[in-house]
Amino acid sequence: MPSLSHRALQFRPSPTLALDSRVKAMRAKGADIVNLGVGEPDFPSPVNVKLAAIKAIEEDFTRYTATEGLLELREAICRKLKVDNSLSYLPNQIVVSNGGKHALHNIFQCLFQEGDEVLIPAPYWTTYPDLISLTGAKAVIVETEEKDDYLLSPQALRKALKKETKGLILNSPANPTGMVYSREHLEKLAEVIIEKEDLWVVSDDIYEKLLYDKTSFSNLAMAAPKLFDRVVIAHGVSKTYSMTGWRIGFLAGPESLAKAAGKFQSQTTSSPCSVAQKAALAALEGPQEEAELMRRTFEQRRLLALDILNHTAGFSCLEPKGAFYLLPDVSENFGRVLEGIKIQDSEDLAQVLLNQCLVACVPGDFFGRPGTLRFSYAASDDDLRRGLTKIAKFLA
Numbered sequence: 001m002p003s004l005s006h007r008a009l010q011f012r013p014s015p016t017l018a019l020d021s022r023v024k025a026m027r028a029k030g031a032d033i034v035n036l037g038v039g040e041p042d043f044p045s046p047v048n049v050k051l052a053a054i055k056a057i058e059e060d061f062t063r064y065t066a067t068e069g070l071l072e073l074r075e076a077i078c079r080k081l082k083v084d085n086s087l088s089y090l091p092n093q094i095v096v097s098n099g100g101k102h103a104l105h106n107i108f109q110c111l112f113q114e115g116d117e118v119l120i121p122a123p124y125w126t127t128y129p130d131l132i133s134l135t136g137a138k139a140v141i142v143e144t145e146e147k148d149d150y151l152l153s154p155q156a157l158r159k160a161l162k163k164e165t166k167g168l169i170l171n172s173p174a175n176p177t178g179m180v181y182s183r184e185h186l187e188k189l190a191e192v193i194i195e196k197e198d199l200w201v202v203s204d205d206i207y208e209k210l211l212y213d214k215t216s217f218s219n220l221a222m223a224a225p226k227l228f229d230r231v232v233i234a235h236g237v238s239k240t241y242s243m244t245g246w247r248i249g250f251l252a253g254p255e256s257l258a259k260a261a262g263k264f265q266s267q268t269t270s271s272p273c274s275v276a277q278k279a280a281l282a283a284l285e286g287p288q289e290e291a292e293l294m295r296r297t298f299e300q301r302r303l304l305a306l307d308i309l310n311h312t313a314g315f316s317c318l319e320p321k322g323a324f325y326l327l328p329d330v331s332e333n334f335g336r337v338l339e340g341i342k343i344q345d346s347e348d349l350a351q352v353l354l355n356q357c358l359v360a361c362v363p364g365d366f367f368g369r370p371g372t373l374r375f376s377y378a379a380s381d382d383d384l385r386r387g388l389t390k391i392a393k394f395l396a
């Protein structure tokens with residue numbers, strides 16, 4: 001058989017989606033697994049979203065749309081960016097794609113290439129390095145400290161910048177830490193970024209609406225208007241509106257980038273699903289009560305989960321301010337022998353917890369932070385309490 005491309009041999013499956021498949025397979029065999037591994041709200045999509053999609057189908061709104069997304073949806077996105085973020089965009093600066101991940105892929109393909117380096121603060125969302133590698137650029141991991149709430153410090157950023165550095169990825173609220181950049185912190189980062197004139201900043205704002213304790217949202221374009229033309233926002237409806245399966249995300253950035261991303265998308269996937277775009281429009285423009293109820297539920301679950309984890313032997317966890325993840329340091333458990341297995345790292349521990357407690361979580365190694373485990377609290381109160389209590393009892 002002829003060989004596959006070098007690129008194909010490089011692909012790694014998304015570890016979180018791979019875990020999800022494993023959990024589904026174990027469940028199919030009858031195992032009662034509590035899945036705290038997957039980053040997906042456990043709520044239905046809002047009623048008005050579902051009705052908008054049904055209406056779109058009934059009205060035969062089932063053909064290709066403009067490649068870069070329906071004009072009315074791009075206008076609604078501009079209104080959202082104006083109202084929520086005080087940022088002024090025109091529809092020709094927006095490209096709607098098949099989810100936030102696809103928006104990031106389009107952005108990276110249009111900004112980065114061989115010879116470039118792109119800075120990714122760790123812990124990071126597991127997909128960033130792989131998507132950057134696909135552009136031919138080098139993903140450069142910049143470590144952050146737990147004592148700094150895992151946020152990139154201006155000093156670490158300054159140290160990491162090189163001639164080849166072409167991009168920086170910021171994600172707030174963050175997956176997997178749940179940490180949030182304040183406006184003041186972003187202003188300090190901006191002082192460093194402004195000096196490096198050929199640096200793009202990709203701001204992944206997908207968890208913008210999932211913020212707790214009255215924490216307010218800011219991104220670099222909001223904190224440093226001077227950098228507006230160098231910031232590209234990646235966003236979407238998946239997390240805010242529990243619409244992960246509808247696959248609608250978007251980018252907002254300079255017109256030249258949006259134009260390039262539109263062309264790239266026209267040759268790769270064409271327009272996103274017409275029906276899902278109508279649903280996303282309803283999500284953005286319709287009543288926000290269901291999304292707010294979901295946010296409040298996550299806010300409470302976060303404390304429930306945090307309390308159990310911080311009472312679990314060898315676990316210590318910062319209090320997250322957003323998203324729906326907890327990233328406890330579990331390294332005190334390394335060296336222990338559990339059910340005959342010597343625990344050497346997070347992968348060993350996650351495996352034992354899956355086998356013995358029937359709870360799925362993700363080793364922090366996949367997020368650039370060995371010694372931790374990532375738990376998602378986008379699960380029912382009952383599952384959270386049951387799953388985490390089992391772990392606490394098992395490790396006690």
Ligand SMILES: Cc1ncc(COP(=O)(O)O)c(C=O)c1O
Pocket residue numbers: 039098099100101102125171174175204206236237238239244247248249
């Ligand atoms: C940080 C971050 N960005 C982007 C995405 C992509 O979201 P979507 O499902 O819309 O592709 C995710 C999904 O887990 C995420 O955690």
